[in-house]
Amino acid sequence: MDRNIFRPFDYYFRTWAHGAAAFRDELTHTSLDWTKFGFAGPCPFPVPSNEELAIHQERFEQYKTSVQLRDHLVDALNVASDGWVSANEWDNTKALNKELFDHMVQSIREVDYPEDKDDLSQGSARDCWPFDVD
Numbered sequence: 001m002d003r004n005i006f007r008p009f010d011y012y013f014r015t016w017a018h019g020a021a022a023f024r025d026e027l028t029h030t031s032l033d034w035t036k037f038g039f040a041g042p043c044p045f046p047v048p049s050n051e052e053l054a055i056h057q058e059r060f061e062q063y064k065t066s067v068q069l070r071d072h073l074v075d076a077l078n079v080a081s082d083g084w085v086s087a088n089e090w091d092n093t094k095a096l097n098k099e100l101f102d103h104m105v106q107s108i109r110e111v112d113y114p115e116d117k118d119d120l121s122q123g124s125a126r127d128c129w130p131f132d133v134d
Contacts, residue, residue: 004029005037021063028056062128070130076100083131094134101125101133 008030011023027045034043048056070081077093077100079085085093105125126133 002037004033018067019063021060024056025060028053066128066130069128073097073100073130077131079131097131098133101129104129 008023008026011018011026015023028048030037031043031045031047034047073079074081077085077097078089079093108124
C-alpha cells in the first residue's frame, strides 16, 4: 500500500503546534493523487483549482520559511522550541533576540523597502518573528 495514503494522518493532530499549512498540503497531495491510490468516487477533500493551488503553494512556502526561521532562532538563542529560557539566561537571551530581530529588520529595509518605510520593514519582520521583541 502506498505510504502517502496515510500522510494526512501524520499531520492532522499536530495542527495546534504546526498550524494548518502542513495538514492542508497533505490533503492537497491526497486529492491530487486520489485516483492513483485506486479509490472509487471523488476525494472528500476537493481537488484545488490552479488558482487555489498557486495560493496554497505560496502560503506553504511561507510556512516552511517560518519554520526554518524558528528552528534557526531556537538554535541561535539556545532556547526550547516554545521559546522557554531559564531565568538566569533571560537577560542575555532577550538582548540577543532583539539584536537578531533588528538585524532582520535592517535586512528587509535594505532589500525590500526604501529607507523611508521603517514601519513596513518592522511590521514585515514582526509578522514572521516567532518570539516577542520589546
